[in-house]
Amino acid sequence: MGRKLLLEKAHVENIRSYEVYRKEGGYRSVEKALKTLSPDQVTEEVKKSGLRGRGGAGFPTGMKWSFLAKPEGVPRYLVVNADESEPGTFKDRYLMEFIPHLLIEGMITSSYALGSNRSYIYIRGEYAWITHILEQAIEEARQHGWLGKNILGSGFDCDIYVQRGAGAYICGEETALLESLEGKRGNPRIKPPFPAVKGLWGCPTVVNNVETVAALVPIINEGGEEYAKIGVGKSTGTKLISACGNINKPGVYEIDMTISVEEFIYSDEYCGGIPQGKKLKACIPGGSSVPILPANLLLKTAKGETRMMNYESLADGGFASGSMMGSGGFIVIDDSQCVVRHTYTLARFYRHESCGQCSPCREGTGWMEKILWNLETGKGCSSDIDLLWDIQRKIEGNTICPLGDAAAWPVAAAIRHFRDEFEWHVTHPEEAQKRNFGLAHYADPLTAPVA
Amino acid sequence: MKLSFTSEQLQEVQRLVSRYPEGREKSALIPVLHLAQDTFGGWLSTEVMDYVASLLQLKPIEVYEVASFYSMFNLSPVGKHLLEVCQTGPCMLNGSDSIVEYIYQRLGIRPGETTTDGQFTLKTVECLGACGYAPMLQLGEHYKEHLTKEKIDALIESCYAKSAALN
Amino acid sequence: MADEIKKAPAPLKVTIDNITVEVPAGTTILNAARQIGGDVTPPAMCYYSKLEGSGGKCRTCLVEVAAGSAADPRPMPKLVASCRTTVMDGMVVKNITSERVQEARAGVVEFLLLNHPLDCPVCDQAGECHLQDLGYEHGKEGTRYQFDRRTFEKEDIGPTIQLHMNRCILCYRCTYVADQLTDNRVHGVLDRGDHANISTHISKAIDNNFSGNMIDVCPVGALTDKTFRFKNRVWFTKPVDAHRDCPDCCGKVTLWQRGDEVLRVTARKDEWGEVQSYEGKPGWICNTCRFEKKAATDWVIEGPTSINRHSVISQGHYLGLQKPKETIQEVMGGLNPRLLMDIHDVSEVNKLELSQLPGAATSANYKNESTKSE
Numbered sequence: 005m006g007r008k009l010l011l012e013k014a015h016v017e018n019i020r021s022y023e024v025y026r027k028e029g030g031y032r033s034v035e036k037a038l039k040t041l042s043p044d045q046v047t048e049e050v051k052k053s054g055l056r057g058r059g060g061a062g063f064p065t066g067m068k069w070s071f072l073a074k075p076e077g078v079p080r081y082l083v084v085n086a087d088e089s090e091p092g093t094f095k096d097r098y099l100m101e102f103i104p105h106l107l108i109e110g111m112i113t114s115s116y117a118l119g120s121n122r123s124y125i126y127i128r129g130e131y132a133w134i135t136h137i138l139e140q141a142i143e144e145a146r147q148h149g150w151l152g153k154n155i156l157g158s159g160f161d162c163d164i165y166v167q168r169g170a171g172a173y174i175c176g177e178e179t180a181l182l183e184s185l186e187g188k189r190g191n192p193r194i195k196p197p198f199p200a201v202k203g204l205w206g207c208p209t210v211v212n213n214v215e216t217v218a219a220l221v222p223i224i225n226e227g228g229e230e231y232a233k234i235g236v237g238k239s240t241g242t243k244l245i246s247a248c249g250n251i252n253k254p255g256v257y258e259i260d261m262t263i264s265v266e267e268f269i270y271s272d273e274y275c276g277g278i279p280q281g282k283k284l285k286a287c288i289p290g291g292s293s294v295p296i297l298p299a300n301l302l303l304k305t306a307k308g309e310t311r312m313m314n315y316e317s318l319a320d321g322g323f324a325s326g327s328m329m330g331s332g333g334f335i336v337i338d339d340s341q342c343v344v345r346h347t348y349t350l351a352r353f354y355r356h357e358s359c360g361q362c363s364p365c366r367e368g369t370g371w372m373e374k375i376l377w378n379l380e381t382g383k384g385c386s387s388d389i390d391l392l393w394d395i396q397r398k399i400e401g402n403t404i405c406p407l408g409d410a411a412a413w414p415v416a417a418a419i420r421h422f423r424d425e426f427e428w429h430v431t432h433p434e435e436a437q438k439r440n441f442g443l444a445h446y447a448d449p450l451t452a453p454v455a
Numbered sequence: 456m457k458l459s460f461t462s463e464q465l466q467e468v469q470r471l472v473s474r475y476p477e478g479r480e481k482s483a484l485i486p487v488l489h490l491a492q493d494t495f496g497g498w499l500s501t502e503v504m505d506y507v508a509s510l511l512q513l514k515p516i517e518v519y520e521v522a523s524f525y526s527m528f529n530l531s532p533v534g535k536h537l538l539e540v541c542q543t544g545p546c547m548l549n550g551s552d553s554i555v556e557y558i559y560q561r562l563g564i565r566p567g568e569t570t571t572d573g574q575f576t577l578k579t580v581e582c583l584g585a586c587g588y589a590p591m592l593q594l595g596e597h598y599k600e601h602l603t604k605e606k607i608d609a610l611i612e613s614c615y616a617k618s619a620a621l622n
Numbered sequence: 623m624a625d626e627i628k629k630a631p632a633p634l635k636v637t638i639d640n641i642t643v644e645v646p647a648g649t650t651i652l653n654a655a656r657q658i659g660g661d662v663t664p665p666a667m668c669y670y671s672k673l674e675g676s677g678g679k680c681r682t683c684l685v686e687v688a689a690g691s692a693a694d695p696r697p698m699p700k701l702v703a704s705c706r707t708t709v710m711d712g713m714v715v716k717n718i719t720s721e722r723v724q725e726a727r728a729g730v731v732e733f734l735l736l737n738h739p740l741d742c743p744v745c746d747q748a749g750e751c752h753l754q755d756l757g758y759e760h761g762k763e764g765t766r767y768q769f770d771r772r773t774f775e776k777e778d779i780g781p782t783i784q785l786h787m788n789r790c791i792l793c794y795r796c797t798y799v800a801d802q803l804t805d806n807r808v809h810g811v812l813d814r815g816d817h818a819n820i821s822t823h824i825s826k827a828i829d830n831n832f833s834g835n836m837i838d839v840c841p842v843g844a845l846t847d848k849t850f851r852f853k854n855r856v857w858f859t860k861p862v863d864a865h866r867d868c869p870d871c872c873g874k875v876t877l878w879q880r881g882d883e884v885l886r887v888t889a890r891k892d893e894w895g896e897v898q899s900y901e902g903k904p905g906w907i908c909n910t911c912r913f914e915k916k917a918a919t920d921w922v923i924e925g926p927t928s929i930n931r932h933s934v935i936s937q938g939h940y941l942g943l944q945k946p947k948e949t950i951q952e953v954m955g956g957l958n959p960r961l962l963m964d965i966h967d968v969s970e971v972n973k974l975e976l977s978q979l980p981g982a983a984t985s986a987n988y989k990n991e992s993t994k995s996e
Contacts, residue, residue, distance in 0.1 A: 079476070088584050089582055089584060090582070091543045091544045091545055091581075091582040091586060092544065092545050092582075092586050093584065093586070094584045094585060094586055094587055094588075097584050097585075122476070128584065129485075129489070129525070129527045130527065130583050130584065130593060130598075131584070132596040133596055133597065165474040167474075167482075167485070167486065168485065168486060168489060169485065169525070170485050170488065170489065170525035170526075170527040170528055171525045171526035171527035171528075171580075172524065172525050172526065173581070173582070184485065185482060186479070186481065186482050187481035187482045187483065187484035187485060187521065188481070188520075188521060189520055189521055189524040190524060190525075205476065205479055246586065246587055247587065248545045248586035248587040248589065249545050249548050249549075249586075250548055250549075254586075254587035254588070254589075255587050256587070288544075292543075292544055292582075333586065335544060335545050335548070335586070337548060341548055345547070346544055346547065346548065349542065349543055349544045349547045350543070350544050352543075352581070353543045353544070353581045353582060356526075356581045357581060359524075
């Protein structure tokens with residue numbers, strides 16, 4: 005059984021309330037940081053911990069913090085990205101809903117390290133009830149002296165506010181989030197300048213994911229070096245995985261990144277296998293944007309090694325035969341599902357969520373959706389598959405923000421690994437309306453190395 | 456009739472504005488629009504948006520631009536109960552299509568339509584972050600998860616009961 | 623201290639398509655390329671140097687940075703928007719010498735044209751449309767799009783400006799004009815994604831005295847002059863520089879005449895299609911000059927406007943044609959490839975009187991010729 009750092013106390017009754025949370029050792033990290041560490045020392049601990057951003061990109065948090073510009077007399081801001089909208093991802097929601105104080109605690113320490121006297125949580129608009137939970141937790145923290153002026157006599161002032169979005173996936177992109185927080189349309193900004201130099205209201209800003217900020221609590225409590233010992237290689241600490249799709253036990257799991265993908269899917273401690281005796285066909289291991297993998301490439305890498313649940317192993321083989329850890333949204337697809345239809349729903353999602361600012365994404369996402377709909381409903385032709393490939397290639401890398409890439413990758417990977425299923429939709433248009441393609445050879449052991 | 460928030464609501468607007476540094480009142484726009492939508496019949500008419508603009512001292516077009524960008528703001532009237540069914544990947548894998556179909560059987564409305572009695576509007580939405588509890592829908596501030604036909608029946612009944620209690 | 627500030631920072635060297643220029647710090651790649659001129663300048667559909675904050679959206683000006691700077695010569699992994707990326711000393715940029723760029727640009731052109739109505743035959747912008755130029759230079763024949771094109775409902779935005787949303791490429795330039803030139807913006811970008819559109823939401827008349835400049839900055843026919851609507855094709859009109867003493871604006875304009883009749887008034891444009899600057903200030907014109915002074919007697923005529931030879935308007939063969947800089951020899955390192963046919967010279971072909979060519983020109987002639995020789 006893997007070690008738990010964030011969800012260790014999640015099942016303690018009433019952990020949501022301040023009293024219980026405090027009794028269980030809550031807010032120790034704030035005491036330790038504010039009383040014994042300087043802001044730079046906190047940043048140093050984060051660097052030592054090897055913590056990587058948990059929002060999807062996996063950028064080292066300590067490094068991100070060290071980029072923050074610190075001009076005299078200009079306020080700096082910490083903004084927590086709780087705009088969790090990547091299909092397959094619901095880990096931050098779990099954390100905020102059940103242990104809100106963990107986020108608040110991590111935020112106070114992070115704000116101290118970054119010198120942010122006013123920090124914001126930008127939460128997706130649909131999580132309306134969680135907004136209330138967070139505001140309640142903030143109020144409790146304030147009443148007990150963890151927020152406000154001169155916290156613990158350290159001279160550090162900090163306030164935390166919760167801002168609700170209003171339904172836009174794109175606001176999970178950090179600059180779009182800042183625009184939205186400023187009361188504007190969620191159009192991503194053109195970078196540079198990066199938020200570390202010019203962020204919220206033109207001031208230096210760090211935007212971190214909920215889980216990243218929450219990880220500050222164990223990092224400070226245990227020390228960065230101790231934290232770095234958990235996990236493997238550059239995948240340090242624990243990671244929340246939200247598992248969903250065709251599995252027996254969907255939910256949020258904390259893993260220490262040393263278990264294999266196979267164990268994660270089939271062990272009763274985690275997903276508990278696939279229901280109704282069906283077989284594993286494919287999986288999107290890190291949220292809808294990352295490449296889908298067929299069963300044979302998921303459980304073992306192209307080199308034949310066991311694939312593990314960590315940043316490096318999931319990415320092994322690059323996009324040709326690997327995927328990404330992403331945001332930890334683990335979507336399992338069984339043999340009764342249709343990859344074309346699934347890809348279509350994702351294309352529709354990205355078309356719906358494109359902000360419309362830059363042309364490749366605005367026009368390309370809708371085009372892909374329409375072609376995929378034709379293929380799915382038996383109206384496609386084989387050249388459509390090549391056309392899709394060409395469109396995604398022309399979107400990828402050419403847009404303002406990563407949404408273009410996020411829209412292109414799932415389509416590319418679906419064609420790369422499941423091309424025969426797309427072709428079957430073209431060659432058997434009527435049959436494809438009545439039944440799905442099935443497992444085919446997607447779980448067969450790989451004999452030849454994949455190029 | 457000129458619309459206006461109550462004095463408590465105006466205090467709430469002030470509280471929202473106070474969360475930002477001076478001169479950054481515009482940041483309160485989205486929270487205030489939420490408040491306005493909840494107050495004035497579940498959608499944002501031009502009149503309502505103009506009122507919000509005047510409260511925050513913005514140009515009306517700034518409010519229209521923002522309100523039309525976000526999918527949670529309704530720019531046309533909706534029924535008393537807004538059923539928003541998630542239909543993205545993971546929910547699709549768990550049968551969201553049959554949920555939409557069942558609501559059609561029960562209420563006779565397709566996505567985007569409102570029942571003739573003005574009680575229900577059905578919308579299909581993209582990922583709501585409840586993938587592990589699929590299929591699901593959002594009703595007002597709340598998520599209804601692990602949907603089954605029976606749960607939808609119960610949900611519809613409770614909505615009717617709620618409306619009846621209000622009348 | 624004061625001396626240090628006064629001292630201009632050293633110019634930066636940047637190489638674009640094998641041509642090196644020196645530019646002041648803070649210059650973007652696009653503006654450095656414009657300094658060189660000719661074919662190495664990336665096209666720009668949304669960037670407008672006179673409008674703060676513009677650029678970065680259309681992605682037509684993407685270029686490849688083969689070396690980030692002399693200090694850090696690593697290439698940039700992605701193509702960058704040249705209009706929003708500033709030059710570093712020793713930077714090496716590839717535009718027309720990069721296949722990646724050409725391919726990506728062709729892709730962007732395809733995306734921009736995907737839902738464009740291609741109603742050039744009835745569009746007043748035809749002949750001076752940047753999307754036409756772009757399609758001509760970088761586009762492909764035919765479309766791979768097999769679906770109905772997206773359409774928007776018509777919206778009346780006032781008596782002087784015609785909005786055709788279907789033609790819009792969402793460059794946002796007109797919103798910057800409204801923000802930066804007028805005191806009350808009433809239109810903006812509404813909705814999102816592929817349904818984002820320019821609108822006032824309430825069909826309100828845009829009535830600011832500088833609103834007409836939205837027409838001049840619009841790269842396509844989405845915003846056109848209602849007073850010129852369907853009056854003529856621009857290439858049949860005669861552009862003439864003129865000025866008047868205007869209390870509101872610089873009063874320096876181009877009149878588009880047919881005979882003595884003034885059909886249209888616009889600001890004067892520079893070679894990049896932007897409004898010309900006078901003493902560092904953009905020569906925006908007011909609506910009075912643009913829409914109300916339609917008599918030649920309202921104006922002091924200066925003479926024919928010099929028109930960039932790229933423009934189809936130069937078909938009228940007016941004096942002072944500006945020939946664009948030819949950079950190909952420099953780009954190719956001294957080699958001068960022989961073109962089978964310089965596409966820019968096609969119009970010159972038409973100058974020849976076909977009947978004067980030696981030999982048979984038509985089948986009828988051929989018959990005559992052949993019977994003669996018998």
